[in-house]
Amino acid sequence: MFFKKLSQIIPDPERVLCDELMSNHTTFRIGGPADWLVLPKSVEEITAVLAAAKTESVPVTVLGRGSNVLVADKGIRGLVLRLGKYMSGIRHDGLTIYAGAGASLGDVSRYAAKLSLTGLEFAIGIPGTIGGAVFMNAGAYEGEMRQVVNAVTALCPDGGLTRYCCEELDFGYRHSIFSDNQSLICEIELQLAPGDAVAIRTKMDECTFRRNTRQPVELPSAGSVFKRPPGYYAGTLIEQTGLKGLTIGGAQVSEKHAGFIVNIGGATARDVLALISEVQQRVYEKFSVRLEPEIRQIGEI
Numbered sequence: 537m538f539f540k541k542l543s544q545i546i547p548d549p550e551r552v553l554c555d556e557l558m559s560n561h562t563t564f565r566i567g568g569p570a571d572w573l574v575l576p577k578s579v580e581e582i583t584a585v586l587a588a589a590k591t592e593s594v595p596v597t598v599l600g601r602g603s604n605v606l607v608a609d610k611g612i613r614g615l616v617l618r619l620g621k622y623m624s625g626i627r628h629d630g631l632t633i634y635a636g637a638g639a640s641l642g643d644v645s646r647y648a649a650k651l652s653l654t655g656l657e658f659a660i661g662i663p664g665t666i667g668g669a670v671f672m673n674a675g676a677y678e679g680e681m682r683q684v685v686n687a688v689t690a691l692c693p694d695g696g697l698t699r700y701c702c703e704e705l706d707f708g709y710r711h712s713i714f715s716d717n718q719s720l721i722c723e724i725e726l727q728l729a730p731g732d733a734v735a736i737r738t739k740m741d742e743c744t745f746r747r748n749t750r751q752p753v754e755l756p757s758a759g760s761v762f763k764r765p766p767g768y769y770a771g772t773l774i775e776q777t778g779l780k781g782l783t784i785g786g787a788q789v790s791e792k793h794a795g796f797i798v799n800i801g802g803a804t805a806r807d808v809l810a811l812i813s814e815v816q817q818r819v820y821e822k823f824s825v826r827l828e829p830e831i832r833q834i835g836e837i
């Protein structure tokens with residue numbers, strides 16, 4: 537019944553899926569089926585789909601690239617709205633870049649580089665969408681989204697479109713206003729500065745080199761598992777506790793970077809959660825520091 541409604545709103549079978557395995561939509565390659573998964577193309581489609589979900593009391597989960605989430609083995613009840621390539625338009629006007637929330641952060645970073653605009657070099661290897669990056673205030677190598685976001689247009693739970701300027705976004709460490717207000721990020725406006733094309737390229741290449749040499753980019757993961765505890769680095773604490781290589785089922789504390797848990801084959805969300813809890817306990821016993829997960833748990837555990 538609900539599927540029929542979705543198909544009437546979006547009559548494209550490639551963009552309305554039923555019982556879709558979330559392992560196909562997460563960088564961890566973990567996650568059971570979502571009841572329905574929709575790949576919207578426009579704000580109008582999202583608005584119509586959200587209205588239908590509200591009428592039928594269907595819960596809604598919003599995702600981008602799925603690169604910072606652990607989806608439960610039993611999957612996600614209700615509807616997943618996944619913003620990706622169909623909402624990934626990028627354009628610019630002077631020093632301002634406008635990107636659809638589904639645009640890949642890497643693409644936006646490369647787009648800025650082509651225009652010799654500086655400020656987004658840090659983002660080159662972060663594998664998410666720009667919508668997810670704003671939600672998380674993603675950052676790397678001394679850069680953070682908050683330094684470049686000028687405004688965000690988002691759909692509020694009541695269905696209205698709101699433009700938030702940067703002062704209203706409440707950016708903090710891996711936090712934005714969207715972590716609290718249930719709005720759906722649709723478009724991002726970035727304010728960059730004129731730069732030197734060669735210097736921008738060099739910085740991007742350095743970031744890529746550092747990432748590829750230090751992070752287990754060759755294995756499925758969801759990036760750093762834990763937030764940085766004040767005064768420490770989670771990866772260093774985990775390494776100094778002797779936990780590199782610790783394995784539960786298909787989940788392993790990366791041998792290359794202890795702050796990552798990697799899927800070495802067939803890992804389940806249950807494996808990852810057991811490993812997270814073991815790491816938290818052992819690090820606490822050694823250093824009295826509580827590690828708090830950065831990755832977001834989604835779905836029916």
Ligand SMILES: Cc1cc2nc3c(=O)[nH]c(=O)nc-3n(C[C@H](O)[C@H](O)[C@H](O)COP(=O)(O)OP(=O)(O)OC[C@H]3O[C@@H](n4cnc5c(N)ncnc54)[C@H](O)[C@@H]3O)c2cc1C
Pocket residue numbers: 563597598599600601602603604605619637661662663664665666667668669670671672673674675676714719720721722751752753757758759760832
């Ligand atoms: C190998 C690897 C390296 C990584 N390196 C970094 C790094 O250096 N720095 C860093 O900060 N992160 C890093 N990450 C984590 C991740 O890539 C970022 O957090 C990224 O910004 C998440 O974007 P996403 O589109 O994948 O979001 P998702 O994982 O899909 O979602 C994350 C959260 O954002 C919400 N969300 C997503 N899109 C929207 C939207 N349009 N509207 C409202 N809510 C939304 C979701 O509901 C969810 O709660 C890494 C991950 C991997 C796998």
